[in-house]
Amino acid sequence: MDFDLTEEQSMLKDSLDRLLSDKYGFEDREKIRKGEPGWSKDVWSQLAELGLLMLPFAEEDGGFGGGPEDVMIAMESLGGVLSLEPFLATVVLAGGMLREAGTGEQRGELVPRIVGGELIMALAHCERGARYTLSHVETTAKKDGDSYVLNGEKSLVLHGADAGKFIVSARTSGETGDEDGISLFLVDADADGISRRGYRLQDDRPAAEITLSDVKVPASALLGEEGQGYGALAKVHDQAIAALAGEAVGLLTRILATTTQYLKDRKQFGVPIAKFQVLQHDSVDIFIALEQMRSIAMYATAEAGSDEVAERARAAAAAKVMMGQEGRKAAETAIQLHGGVGVTMEYAISHYFKRVTVNDMLFGNADHHISRLAEMGSLLDP
Amino acid sequence: MDLKLSDEQRAFRDEVRTFFKENVPDDIRETMVESGHPSKEQFQRWTKILADKGWGAPHWPEEHGGTGWGPVEQYIFLEELQAYPAPAPLPFGVNMVGPVIYTFGNEEQKQTYLPRILDLTDWWCQGFSEPGAGSDLASLKTRAVKEGDYYIVNGQKTWTTLAQHADWIFCLVRTDPDADKPQKGISFLLIDMKSEGITVRPIQTADGGVEVNEVFFDDVKVPVENLVGEENKGWDYAKFLLGNERTNIARIGMSKHAAKRIRELAGIELAGGKPLIEDRRFAEKLALLEIDLKSLEITQMRVVADDAKNPNAKTPNPASSILKIKGSEIQQRCTELLMEVMGPYAAPRQHDDYLGHNEPPIGPDYAAHAAPNYFNYRKVSIYGGSNEIQKNIIAKAVLGF
Numbered sequence: 001m002d003f004d005l006t007e008e009q010s011m012l013k014d015s016l017d018r019l020l021s022d023k024y025g026f027e028d029r030e031k032i033r034k035g036e037p038g039w040s041k042d043v044w045s046q047l048a049e050l051g052l053l054m055l056p057f058a059e060e061d062g063g064f065g066g067g068p069e070d071v072m073i074a075m076e077s078l079g080g081v082l083s084l085e086p087f088l089a090t091v092v093l094a095g096g097m098l099r100e101a102g103t104g105e106q107r108g109e110l111v112p113r114i115v116g117g118e119l120i121m122a123l124a125h126c127e128r129g130a131r132y133t134l135s136h137v138e139t140t141a142k143k144d145g146d147s148y149v150l151n152g153e154k155s156l157v158l159h160g161a162d163a164g165k166f167i168v169s170a171r172t173s174g175e176t177g178d179e180d181g182i183s184l185f186l187v188d189a190d191a192d193g194i195s196r197r198g199y200r201l202q203d204d205r206p207a208a209e210i211t212l213s214d215v216k217v218p219a220s221a222l223l224g225e226e227g228q229g230y231g232a233l234a235k236v237h238d239q240a241i242a243a244l245a246g247e248a249v250g251l252l253t254r255i256l257a258t259t260t261q262y263l264k265d266r267k268q269f270g271v272p273i274a275k276f277q278v279l280q281h282d283s284v285d286i287f288i289a290l291e292q293m294r295s296i297a298m299y300a301t302a303e304a305g306s307d308e309v310a311e312r313a314r315a316a317a318a319a320k321v322m323m324g325q326e327g328r329k330a331a332e333t334a335i336q337l338h339g340g341v342g343v344t345m346e347y348a349i350s351h352y353f354k355r356v357t358v359n360d361m362l363f364g365n366a367d368h369h370i371s372r373l374a375e376m377g378s379l380l381d382p
Numbered sequence: 383m384d385l386k387l388s389d390e391q392r393a394f395r396d397e398v399r400t401f402f403k404e405n406v407p408d409d410i411r412e413t414m415v416e417s418g419h420p421s422k423e424q425f426q427r428w429t430k431i432l433a434d435k436g437w438g439a440p441h442w443p444e445e446h447g448g449t450g451w452g453p454v455e456q457y458i459f460l461e462e463l464q465a466y467p468a469p470a471p472l473p474f475g476v477n478m479v480g481p482v483i484y485t486f487g488n489e490e491q492k493q494t495y496l497p498r499i500l501d502l503t504d505w506w507c508q509g510f511s512e513p514g515a516g517s518d519l520a521s522l523k524t525r526a527v528k529e530g531d532y533y534i535v536n537g538q539k540t541w542t543t544l545a546q547h548a549d550w551i552f553c554l555v556r557t558d559p560d561a562d563k564p565q566k567g568i569s570f571l572l573i574d575m576k577s578e579g580i581t582v583r584p585i586q587t588a589d590g591g592v593e594v595n596e597v598f599f600d601d602v603k604v605p606v607e608n609l610v611g612e613e614n615k616g617w618d619y620a621k622f623l624l625g626n627e628r629t630n631i632a633r634i635g636m637s638k639h640a641a642k643r644i645r646e647l648a649g650i651e652l653a654g655g656k657p658l659i660e661d662r663r664f665a666e667k668l669a670l671l672e673i674d675l676k677s678l679e680i681t682q683m684r685v686v687a688d689d690a691k692n693p694n695a696k697t698p699n700p701a702s703s704i705l706k707i708k709g710s711e712i713q714q715r716c717t718e719l720l721m722e723v724m725g726p727y728a729a730p731r732q733h734d735d736y737l738g739h740n741e742p743p744i745g746p747d748y749a750a751h752a753a754p755n756y757f758n759y760r761k762v763s764i765y766g767g768s769n770e771i772q773k774n775i776i777a778k779a780v781l782g783f
Contacts, residue, residue, distance in 0.1 A: 001391065001454060001687050002384040069383050260781050280777035287776060288708065291701045295680035296673070302385045318673045325670075374665035378645055379672040380638055 003298070009073055015050055016077045019043075024081040026348050032084055033204040037162050039084040048117030053091055057099060061111040068239060068304035072246035072297060079250030082351055084205055086120050089159035092243045094121035096236035097167045101184055101224030110165070110186075122163035124154035124187075124210050125233065132364040134233060135179045139212065141170035148172075148185065148222070150193075150215040156362075160208025161198025163189050168212065172227050179230040184223035191215050203354040234309065238316035241363050242304040245297035245319040248327050248359065252290040255352050259283060259334045262349075266339075282333050289330035296322045314376050317369035323359060324366025331356040385680065387458070394455055398462045405431050406468040414467040415643070417751040419591065422547045426502050428469055433501035439476040446484050446492070447500045453689035457630075457682070464635030474543070475499035475506040479552040481626055482570065482619050486611035495550075495572070509539040509553035509573070509597060510620065517771050519554070520564040520617065524599060526555035526571060528606065528613075533557075533571060535579075535602040541765070545582050545595040548575050558614050570616035572608040579603075587761075589754035590731070624767065631766065632709030634679045640716035641672055647723045647748060658723060667722075671715050678708045700780045707769045710762040717756040724749040728756075 005013065023043050024032075032040045047053060055070040057063020064070070071092060078087055095114055098107055098121075113119035130136035139152025150170050157166070166187045174181030187194070193215035198208045224232060260283055263274035273279055300319035303312045331353045335342035342349050360366060373379070387395060410424045420428070432438050441456050442448030451459070463470055471477075480499045483491050498504040515522040524537025535555055545551065551573050558567030573580070579602040584592040611619055645668060648659040658664050681701050688699040721728045727745025743750060763769045777783040 001387055001683055003684050003687050004383075004691075256781075260783070263783070274783045277774070277777075280781070280783050281770070281773045283781055283783070284773040284776045287700075287780060288704045291681055291704050292674070292677045292708065294701075295684065296677040298383060298385060299676060299680055302383065318676060321670070321673055322677065370666045370669055371662070373669035373673070374662055378642075379669070379676050380641060 005073065009070065012051070012070070013073050013077060016047075016052060016074065017080075019046055019050060020077060020081045020083070024083065029082060029084070029351075033200075038200060038204065038206040039086060039159075039162070044085050045117045047085065047087070048115065052087070053117060054115040056091065056095065057111050057115065058107075061099075061104075061107040062115050063111060068242055068301045071239070071243050072249075072301045075243045075246035076250035076253075079247030079355075080254050082203075082251075082348075082355055086122075086159040086162065086206075088240065088243060088247075089123070089163070090114055090119075090121045092240050093123040093158065093236060094163075094165075094167050096239050097123060097184060097223065097232055100232040100235055101229065103223075106186065106223065119164050120159060120162045121165050121167065122157050122160045122208075123236075124157045124160065124166045124168045126154065126156045128153065128155050129176075132368040133177060134237060135177050135182065135230060137169050137171045137182050138176050139168065139170040141172050141183055141185060143172070144216070146219050147216050148183075148219065150185065150187065150212045150217065152212050154210040154212070157196075157208045157210050159206050160210055161196055161206060165189060166210065167223060168210075169229055169233060174227075181227045182229040182233065183226050184229040184232065185217050186221045186223055187212075187215060187217055191217070201358050203351065203358045205358070231309075234313070235307075237363055238300075238312050239304045241316040241320050242297070242300040244359055244363070245293070245300045245323060248323045248356070249290070249294050249297050251352055251356055251359075252286070252293055252327060252330055255331055255334045255349065255356075256283070256286045256290055258349055258352070259286060259337050262338055279337055282337055286330040286333055289326040293322055293327060310376060314373060314379055317364075317373050317376070318379055320364055320369040321366045321373065323356075324369070327356050328360055328366075385683065391454060391458060395458050395462060398459055399466075401435065402462060402466045402468055405435070406466060407431075411466065411468060414469060416748065418467075418755060419593075420469045422505075422544075425469060425472060425505075425547075429471060429502035432471065438500035438502075439471060439480060442476075442480065442496075443484065446480075446496050453686050453693075457686045460630045461635035461638075464633060465639045467636065467639045470630070472502065472505070472544075474508050474548075474552075475502070475504065477626055478508055478623050479506050479550075479572070482552070482610060482623050485622065486570075486619050490607070491572075491610065504549045505544070505547050507542050507545040507548035507551045507575075507597075509542060509551045511541045512538060513540050517768055519620070520568070522554055522556060522568065524553065524555045525559070526557050526569060526604070528557070531606050533604045533606060533609070535571070535573065535599045535604055537599050539597040539599075540585075540594075542582075542595045542597045543593055545575070545597050546584060546592065551575055551597065552610075554616050554620055557616075561614065565617040567614055568616040568620070569613050570610040570619045571604055572610065573599075573602065573604050577602045577604070587758060589758040591754065591758060593758070632678055632682050632705040633713060634675070634682050634709070637675050637709075637712050637716050638679075640713075640720060641668070641675060644668060644671075644716065644719050644723055647720070651723055651725065651746070653725070658725075664722070667719060671712065671719060674708065674715075675712050678705070678712060681705065681708070697779075700776075703772065703776045703780055706766065707763075707772050710769060713762050714756075714759050717752075717759040721752040721756045724752045728753040 054064040055066040059065040127138055141148040141150050168185045168187050169182055171181050172183040193213045195211045196208045201207055264272050266273050296319045300315045303315035306312045334349055335353050338349050341347045410428050413420050440449045440451050440459050444450045483495050512522045526533040526535045553571045553573055554568050555571050556567050557569040561567030579600040581598040583596045585594045649657050651658045653661050685699045685702040727749040730744040732750040
C-alpha cells in the first residue's frame with residue numbers, strides 16, 4: 001500500500017507543471033486553439049525535451065521504461081491545462097499499439113522518432129457503424145502477393161490530420177463484429193489512396209475522418225500477427241481509459257479550484273456568494289467527485305499494465321463510468337455555480353465542461369461500460 | 383503507487399482472518415449475516431473472546447491494553463472483522479469514552495474504568511444529544527449543580543443507543559449556564575445507570591427495533607470524582623471524542639460483505655424464471671454500487687497510508703472528510719439493494735422487537751430483515767454529525783469558505 005510519487009515522478013511532475021504554467025495558460029491556449037494546427041508544435045517539442053514522450057516505452061526502444069502510472073501523472077497535468085497536444089493520440093494510443101504489437105524492428109524505427117517529437121502518429125480504428133463496439137471493423141485488408149490492399153473509412157481519428165503515420169485496424173478474415181480476424185497495419189499518411197478531412201471536436205481537440213481506397217502496404221507493415229490484433233486493441237483502449245481517468249483528475253482539480261475561487265470573488269446581496277450554504281454543499285459535491293475519481297483512476301492505472309484481461313477491463317470500465325457519471329455531474333454543477341458567465345467561451349470553466357463531456361463520448365460512454373460491467377461480474381475481490 | 387498489501391501486511395491479514403474463522407461463534411456470525419443486530423449476551427461473549435486475545439481495543443496505547451498496531455493494521459483488523467462478519471467492538475466504551483478517560487482522566491479513573499471497558503464488564507452509552515440539541519449539540523440543557531461532594535443532575539438525553547443494556551453513561555452537562563458562549567459552560571460526567579432518579583424509555587425505531595432510548599435525569603446524585611478533566615472544559619473533550627469517530631466510519635468491510643451477499647442472493651432469487659442477477663437493470667445497479675465502493679475503499683486506503691506515514695499530522699488528509707458521507711450513502715444503497723433482491727417478500731412484517739418473531743418465515747428465510755434494515759439504515763447519514771453537517775465542515779475546512 002503506497003500512494004506517494006517516487007522522487008523521479010515528483011521531479012517530472014514539477015518540471016511539467018512549470019512548463020505548462022509558462023506556456024499553456026488560458027490565454028496561450030486560446031491562441032493555440034484558434035490557430036492552426038490547433039495544437040502547439042513549440043510546446044510539443046518542449047515536452048519531448050522534457051522526456052515526457054518517452055515515458056511508456058521500453059528503454060531498449062529508446063524509451064524511459066515507465067508505465068501507466070507515469071502516464072497518469074502526465075495526463076493529470078496535461079488535463080489540468082486542457083492540453084490540445086497529441087499525447088493521448090501519439091504516445092498512449094499509437095505508441096501503445098506499437099509497444100503491444102510491434103516488432104523490434106518497427107519499434108526501433110518509430111519509437112525514437114515519437115520520443116524526439118518528430119513523428120505524430122494516430123490510431124485509425126473507429127468506424128461509423130461501430131458506435132462503441134471495439135471489434136466492429138468493416139475496413140478490409142486483402143492480401144495481394146507480398147502486399148496488403150486496404151479499403152474502408154475510419155472515423156474520429158484523434159490528431160488524424162497531423163499524423164505522419166497511422167496504425168490502421170482492418171479485417172483480414174471473419175465477419176464485421178468478430179474479435180478474430182482483425183489485423184493492424186502501419187500506413188504512411190501520404191500513401192496513395194488515403195484522403196483525410198480534419199476537423200475539431202467540441203472541445204477543440206483535433207480529429208479527422210480517413211478514407212482508404214486501395215491503399216497498398218507491404219507485408220512488413222503488418223503489426224503483430226495477421227488476424228490477431230484485437231488483444232492489443234483491447235489492452236491499449238483500457239490503457240487509454242486509465243490515461244483519461246488521470247486526465248479527469250486534472251480536469252476536476254481545476255474545475256473545483258476555479259469554481260471555489262469564483263464563489264469567493266463574486267458578490268451578490270452584499271456578500272460573497274460562497275457564504276450561501278446551498279452553493280457550499282454543491283461545491284463539496286464536486287470535491288467528493290474529485291476524490292472518488294482520484295481513487296478510481298489509481299485503480300484503473302494499477303490494472304492497466306496487466307494481462308489479466310477481465311480484471312483490467314473491469315477496472316477501466318469502472319473508471320470510465322465514474323468519469324461519465326460523477327465527472328460530468330461535477331462539471332455541470334460547476335457551470336451552474338458560475339451562473340451566466342459559465343456558459344460563455346470567455347471563462348475557462350466552459351472549456352473544462354466541454355472536455356469532460358467529450359471524454360465521456362470517447363472509448364465507450366458510461367452506459368456502454370455499465371452494461372459491460374453488468375456482464376463481467378463483480379469488481380470486488382473474491 | 384501500489385494498491386496491494388505488502389507481504390507483511392498480507393501475513394497480518396491472514397492471521398486476523400484465521401483468528402476470526404476459528405473464534406467467532408457460529409451463532410454470532412449468523413446473527414451478523416441475518417440481521418446485523420447481536421444481542422447483549424452475544425456482544426458480551428464476543429468481546430470477552432477479543433479481550434482475551436488482547437484485541438479488545440486495538441487502537442488504544444499499549445499501556446492501557448491496546449495492541450500497538452499502526453493505522454494500517456487497525457484498518458485491516460476492522461475490514462476483516464466486518465467482512466467476516468463479526469460485531470465490531472462496541473464503540474461507546476472503546477472508541478468514545480475510553481480515549482477521553484486515558485487522555486483527560488485522572489489516574490484513579492484510568493485504573494477503574496479502562497480494564498472494564500476492554501472486556502465489556504461495563505457497558506457504556508453516550509449521553510450527548512438532547513431533544514433540543516441534535517446537530518447543534520452545544521445548545522444542550524441538562525443541568526448539573528454542585529452540592530458538596532455531588533453534582534445534582536436534572537434533564538433529558540435522547541437517541542441513547544443501547545441504553546437499555548448500559549451500566550454507565552457518559553454525559554455532557556451544563557455546569558455554568560452564565561458562560562459567555564454555550565460551549566464554555568459544559569462538563570463531562572460519568573454516571574452510573576443504577577443511580578436513583580434515572581429512567582430509560584425505549585424509542586421504537588421505524589424498523590420495529592429498540593436500539594435507541596430517552597434517558598431522564600431527576601435529581602440524580604453524581605459523585606464529584608466522576609467529573610472527567612476540568613469543570614466547564616467538557617466541550618474540548620467532546621470535540622476530541624467526535625474527532626475519534628473518524629476511525630472506520632466508512633465501514634468498507636461491512637459494505638463489501640453486503641455487496642457479496644446481494645450478488646449471492648440475487649443468484650438464488652428468480653425473476654421471470656431466471657436468476658435476478660441476470661436481469662440487466664438489477665446487475666447494472668449492483669455494478670454502480672460496486673464502483674462507488676471500490677473507489678471509496680481506495681480512498682480509505684489513501685487516508686490510512688497517509689496516517690501511517692504522518693502519525694503526527696495536525697490536519698487530516700482532506701480525503702478523509704468524504705468517508706462519512708460516501709460510506710453512509712453506500713451502506714444505505716446496500717440495504718436498499720438487498721431489499722430489492724427480496725422483491726415482494728421484503729413486504730411481510732416478520733421481525734419486531736415488540737411482536738417477537740417466532741413464526742415460520744413467509745417467503746425465503748433470509749427476507750425478514752431486509753426491509754427493516756433498510757428502514758433502520760436511514761440513521762447512518764444522520765448520526766455522528768449528519769451528512770449536511772459533514773458538508774458544512776468540508777466547505778469550511780477543505781474549501782476555505
